[in-house]
Amino acid sequence: MSVDTSTERIGAEPGRATLRAFAGRAPAPASPAPAAALHSGGVAAAALLALVGIGALLHEPVLIPPIAASAAIVYGVPALPLAQPRSVVAGHLLCAAVGYVGLALLGRAPWVAALAAGVAVGVMTLxxxxxxxxxxxxxxxxxxxxxxxxxxPLLTGAAVLLVLAGMAASRARRGAVRYPVYWW
Structure with a gap:
């Protein structure tokens, strides 16, 4: 007697059962209007270019990868809790503090960075x-x-600039989600 161990069923697409095991319960959100995507991308680019300009004037890098990622959240999904000013500004400051504590206690090493980032996630959650x-x-x-x-101070200024640009952008485009949804 042989047993069929394949995941394929009659009339089903190959591999579909496997994909279903990894699927979420809700459908993906609808695509935004092209104008909304263009607006979000344009505001993000303008804010990040402003940070580059400020950095050039100060001869200090103000644009760092985490700030660019913050811009993606603030301008792309402004209603999420992760995009609110409290999370953007305080999140960066708390995580910087955790980084400096880790650096002072354990030194400069990749394993310290990984450990400190994990601790920082816990601190942000609390x-x-x-x-x-x-x-x-x-x-x-x-x-x-x-x-x-x-x-x-540069990190604080960059985070605040992202928030202020998000506020301005939400008021400049008719029908945009009002940002911020809450402050504190």
Whole structure:
């Protein structure tokens, strides 16, 4: 007696049963209107270019990868809790602090960056400031050891600029989600 161990069934597409096991329960969101996508991308590019300009004037890098990721969240999905000012600004500052503590206690090493990023996620959760790009700020601090006297004000200014640009952008486009949904 032979047993059929394949996942294919009559009339089903090959591999469909396997894909179904990994599928979520809700459909993907609808595609945004092209004008909304263009608006979000344009505002993100303008804000990030402003940070590049500020960095050039100060001779300090202000645009770092976590800030670019924050822009994607603030301008792409402004209603999410991760996009709210509390999470953007406080999340980056808390994660920078965790990074500096990890750096001071354990030194500059990839394993310290990984450990500190995990701790930072826990701290953000406890503080109700979820912002995934901020965990990357922890990694930047541990691996690059920037001077906190310079880095923290620039990080704060960059996060605040993203929030202010998000506010302006939401009011400039008719029908856009009002940002922020809440402040604190």
């Amino acid at each position: 503080a109700r400031t979820p912002h995934s790009p901020a965990a990357a700020t922890t990694v930047v601090v541990v691996l690059q050891a920037p001077d906190p006297v310079v880095f923290v």
